[in-house]
Amino acid sequence: MSLLTKTGISSLQLCFYGAGSMAEAIVRGLTNEKLVAPERISMLNRQNKERLNELNERYGVQTIVQGSSNEDYLRGADIVFLMMKPKDAAEAIAAIKPLVSPKQLFISVIAGLSISAIEKLLGGEASVVRAMPNTSSTIGLGATGISYSPSVTHQQRTLTEAIFSSVGINAIVDESLQQAITGVSGSGPAYVYYFMESMIASAVELGLTQSAAKELVVQTVLGAAEMVRNTGEEPAELRRKVTSPNGTTQAAIELMDENRFTETISKAVHRSAERAGELGAAIERSITE
Structure with missing residues (x-):
């Protein structure tokens, strides 16, 4: 500056x-x-x-x-x-x-x-x-x-x-x-936190302690974000590099796809954006009333 x-x-x-x-x-x-x-x-x-x-x-x-x-x-x-x-x-x-x-x-x-x-x-x-x-x-x-x-x-x-x-x-x-x-970055941190909550809960179900689960998930999310930023590669390409054919990651991704993970995220982002419009419209109606 x-x-x-x-x-x-x-x-x-x-x-x-x-x-x-x-x-x-x-x-x-x-x-x-x-x-x-x-x-x-x-x-x-x-x-x-x-x-x-x-x-x-x-x-x-x-x-x-x-x-x-x-x-x-x-x-x-x-x-x-x-x-x-x-x-x-x-x-x-x-x-x-x-x-x-x-x-x-x-x-x-x-x-x-x-x-x-x-x-x-x-x-x-x-x-x-x-x-x-x-x-x-x-x-x-x-x-x-x-x-x-x-x-x-x-x-x-x-x-x-x-x-x-x-x-x-x-x-x-x-x-x-x-x-x-609003839909992407304004509300976006909450989507990531929600995802982290689910990962931590799943880790605990598999036998990890709450503190260990949280530490591992936080570092995993932080590392993944830094990989995107530092390498300059697209998230999709980095995901492909981690996903070995018939391996553990592929099994997890296939299950997410079956449960419409991408579609759910898209709908959530669109709904957040839509809600921002609704809030603004409500305020504007109150101005003219």
């Missing part, structure tokens, strides 16, 4: 409207990479002062506990992160409309909520980023899909990409692909 980019971020005020785990992950990335001083970051939530105290003590960020008001933090921010739950989004964004201005950049991580809906809630055309990070951002290994409204400037794009690069990788996509991002 260039010094110019770092300087651009470090001089700004950032406000996180929502103080959940994803907000914390981004704050951790920004502060760990020393892109923004903690005192330039504010974090807001509705009423959980204990959580705000925890975040202040852990990262040094500003909250209402330090004496200023949520309204002042929102007015003074150059970048406002919209981090609330989808069910609360319409009401929460509409509530800040009198406090914000066209010069601010809004970064939303609200699943399914379109850029046009956010602009409507804010009262008109605005610089809006729609992003879908995942929970691996917590350890700096996130994957984020990013889409921009036409009003977002080149500098704001550079800042946005620097922010999400601090917690992993990012891909710039057309907004129409955001539901696909």
Whole structure:
């Protein structure tokens, strides 16, 4: 990252409207990479002062506990992160409309909520980023899909990409692909955890201890992912290399195929994407009602 980019971020005020785990992950990335001083970051939530105290003590960020008001933090921010739950989004964004201005950049991580809906809630055309990070951002290994409204400037794009690069990788996509991002990488870590749960349970059934089963499965998944990344080979090719004719792996893969493993994964990814659309549609209906 260039010094110019770092300087651009470090001089700004950032406000996180929502103080959940994803907000914390981004704050951790920004502060760990020393892109923004903690005192330039504010974090807001509705009423959980204990959580705000925890975040202040852990990262040094500003909250209402330090004496200023949520309204002042929102007015003074150059970048406002919209981090609330989808069910609360319409009401929460509409509530800040009198406090914000066209010069601010809004970064939303609200699943399914379109850029046009956010602009409507804010009262008109605005610089809006729609992003879908995942929970691996917590350890700096996130994957984020990013889409921009036409009003977002080149500098704001550079800042946005620097922010999400601090917690992993990012891909710039057309907004129409955001539901696909949700289905693949947004919800994706949970699919892997679910698979790991089943492998661990099966290992225990075969006689391994819980701790040994977990250790072996975690290392197996980690090693497989690193093989794909480090070799540059396609997963299908690496799978073929492991699958000896009439061997143990082939027997397992054949059973998975018989039980429509690939079809099940495909349906799950599509359903997650579809659900993101449903959530966004529900929010948009609430705006017009």
